[in-house]
Amino acid sequence: MVSAFVSPLLVHNTTTFLRPRQCVKPRSSAAPLKMSLSVLVTGAAGRTGSIVFNLLSSDATKYLPTGLVRDVTKAVTTNELLKGQRNHLIEGDITLPETLLPAMQGKDSLVILTSAIPRKEPPKPDSLPNQPPSFFYDAGGMPEDIDWIGACTQIDLAKSIGLKHVILVGSMGSTEENNMLNKIGNGNILKFKRKAELYLIESGIPYTIINPASLLSDPPSERELIVGKNDELFSIYNRMECGIPRADVARVVVSALTAETAKNKAFDLIAQPKGRGRITVDPSILFQSAYATLS
Numbered sequence: 237m238v239s240a241f242v243s244p245l246l247v248h249n250t251t252t253f254l255r256p257r258q259c260v261k262p263r264s265s266a267a268p269l270k271m272s273l274s275v276l277v278t279g280a281a282g283r284t285g286s287i288v289f290n291l292l293s294s295d296a297t298k299y300l301p302t303g304l305v306r307d308v309t310k311a312v313t314t315n316e317l318l319k320g321q322r323n324h325l326i327e328g329d330i331t332l333p334e335t336l337l338p339a340m341q342g343k344d345s346l347v348i349l350t351s352a353i354p355r356k357e358p359p360k361p362d363s364l365p366n367q368p369p370s371f372f373y374d375a376g377g378m379p380e381d382i383d384w385i386g387a388c389t390q391i392d393l394a395k396s397i398g399l400k401h402v403i404l405v406g407s408m409g410s411t412e413e414n415n416m417l418n419k420i421g422n423g424n425i426l427k428f429k430r431k432a433e434l435y436l437i438e439s440g441i442p443y444t445i446i447n448p449a450s451l452l453s454d455p456p457s458e459r460e461l462i463v464g465k466n467d468e469l470f471s472i473y474n475r476m477e478c479g480i481p482r483a484d485v486a487r488v489v490v491s492a493l494t495a496e497t498a499k500n501k502a503f504d505l506i507a508q509p510k511g512r513g514r515i516t517v518d519p520s521i522l523f524q525s526a527y528a529t530l531s
């Protein structure tokens with residue numbers, strides 16, 4: 237007589253029927269182990285953000301990147317580095333917190349590469365031929381909206397869902413009251429970036445804050461990189477020669493993602509002119525001499 241009890245293990249699966257119970261692997265253990273670091277890059281369609289995203293994408297054994305962009309179709313059609321990456325991009329706007337949650341969920345680390353973007357005013361009919369252009373920010377896209385409130389929104393959300401590391405790329409010059417970048421479009425961009433840096437430090441999330449000098453479009457890995465703090469490097473080196481390739485900033489960001497020594501550091505970053513100094517091959521050495529706070 238057939239027993240009325242049928243073990244769930246015996247239903248639908250003769251293979252299972254033949255195996256002793258302890259050899260049946262639970263389904264979840266058949267899935268690959270999660271080895272890659274899952275990273276959200278915001279501002280991923282930007283000039284530095286897309287380089288960071290591209291570097292992460294090209295090392296799939298280590299990283300699982302997602303790029304937050306405002307318009308996926310525009311991003312994949314206008315930015316060479318994002319071509320073919322549609323499935324790894326997600327649409328969101330940092331001024332709309334509800335669009336950030338789906339992007340941030342399940343991530344280990346966040347790289348903030350968003351920034352308010354000044355736009356050039358069209359020349360007025362009565363402007364003089366050599367008159368310097370004036371700039372404005374879009375409504376809702378002022379530095380206060382993007383570099384302060386938008387950054388805080390990202391930090392708050394990262395904290396609330398337990399991300400393990402936030403990397404924020406800001407800018408050198410933010411200790412200088414009269415820095416001309418603050419005057420652009422009356423936006424005080426550097427002041428708001430600095431406020432966001434302090435907010436991140438106080439949030440308690442492990443952080444890395446990278447404040448580069450002027451960004452260049454030159455190739456990476458051809459210069460010596462130097463770290464400092466509180467804009468002091470501008471009085472040691474010639475300010476006009478401190479520019480750093482975006483692609484080198486991106487290398488430092490990627491290196492910081494996995495270096496324990498990069499955690500809870502906030503530092504300025506410049507590059508020596510090409511041909512001067514010793515080329516920085518491994519950016520992770522920079523973190524040992526980088527600073528832990530802003531003051």
Ligand code: NAP
Nearest residue numbers: 279281282283284306329330350351406407448449450451
């Ligand atoms: P970028 O090309 O201007 O990119 C800024 C990104 O922010 C863009 O991708 C933009 O998205 C995104 N963004 C703006 N508002 C947003 C919003 N509401 N929601 C989501 N995304 C938004 O930046 P970059 O020139 O590579 O600079 C990277 C960082 O370095 C910035 O923080 C910048 O201030 C700083 N920095 C720049 C210089 C310099 O010389 N330019 C010097 C030092 C430091 P869309 O693509 O949709 O427009």
